[in-house]
Amino acid sequence: MLIALDEKNPRPIYLQIVAEIKRGIEAGEIREGEELPGVRELARDLAVNLHTVHQAYRELGRLGVVALRLGRRARVAPVRRRPASRAEIEASLVPRVAELLTDAFHLGLSPEEFRTLVARVIEDRHRKETRR
């Protein structure tokens, strides 16, 4: 899978790595059970600090996206077959959507415009998946 970092992106590097790996799994570039590169290897290839990659892997482990085991390479965790419980969704997704809504407000978007934007992103994603 491809991990590309954007220096102009204001997000911390470790979060960019997290986002890229999550995207790669969703796109099927890397499948469940497959190994991720070692921390040292990835840090060298991306020319970033060892701790940045380590922090990204820890975050992915916390999210349940990768399985971390002491002394072994990180592996892509089994992809969830069924939707998470309501409580889990409330705890994980709702605060982030609320934060996005706030960001949209500060960008001058109305809730309705935000809804249209989300619908467009979902539609684009769906079109890409259908083509794939």
Place this chain on the structure above:
Amino acid sequence: MIRPMHHPLWTHLPAALMVFSSAGVVAMAGPWPERVPMQWDFHGHVSTWGPPWELGLLVLLPALYVLGSVVVDELWARYEYRRAFNWFAPLDEVIVSFSASMAMGYALSLPDFERLWAVTWRVWAVLGGGGVAAAVLLERLRPWRPVAGILSTADAAAVETHIAESMRSGGTWTYWETQNPLWLRVMIPLVFLVLVASGVPACMQVPWLVPLYGVPLLALVLGYGGMRVAANARRLEVRIGVFGLRVLRVRIEDIAEASVREFSPLADFGGYGIRWWRGTWAFFFRGHRGVMIRTVRGRRFLIGSDQAERLAAVVHAAMRQVPRAA
């Protein structure tokens, strides 16, 4: 989110129907005698008798066979790089129809088992013929879902654009993929144990056998963990094993050409692993597709890949980023 199967379950419907109908016919038939014929000699005479409940195997084993074939067909379809006819699919019906016919033959020839084979062949002609025809039809109607690893031309261009954008923004990128198939993960520990079990007593008696056993053992240890291909703006690397032993390193500026190739692991290279044949070093642990790299010095490397188009797109993008010699 439940992911749809690549090889739909309904393609196994004829086999499943045969299993259910044979189970039904056997269950409703009766009364069964205390013993039924189980084996026949070369002259067609019954040589072994057994209790009738053992006929349950004629239903249970085909049912397990159908379950196994669901798994095999699904695995097959997941590596179906272009629409093809899966010859494994009607094999279910051939085998299951025979078991089902045999089970029905027992039930229909009760209480006179002299007619057993005559009835079985007749039922098999109908079940087998109809079942295989239905299976062939369903296999042809089965939709094809492209493997995620295959990129369309547009997607390959998108990968190259993605890399080009990241380079323009001053960012870095890396690409990697792995090949660590199940057969390798099972075979290596198994062969390792066999070699240790046979080698230790042998080496204690004949010391010069140590390198004879030691070298393959070392190769097994180094090879365990499969193969990893990594590429970035500077180089393309192939590493093997848990220790990441580097077996190939090509600088991007040394690459003259990268193209997707299909090959036959057995016919072209005599097997899997690290191979050399007719001036080409090949690295692959599964599949029959990869990227052929030709260097400016004319050396050729074939790197096996589950996502060959993607790997080729990455190498092309990297090649565009580095200054080329005139």
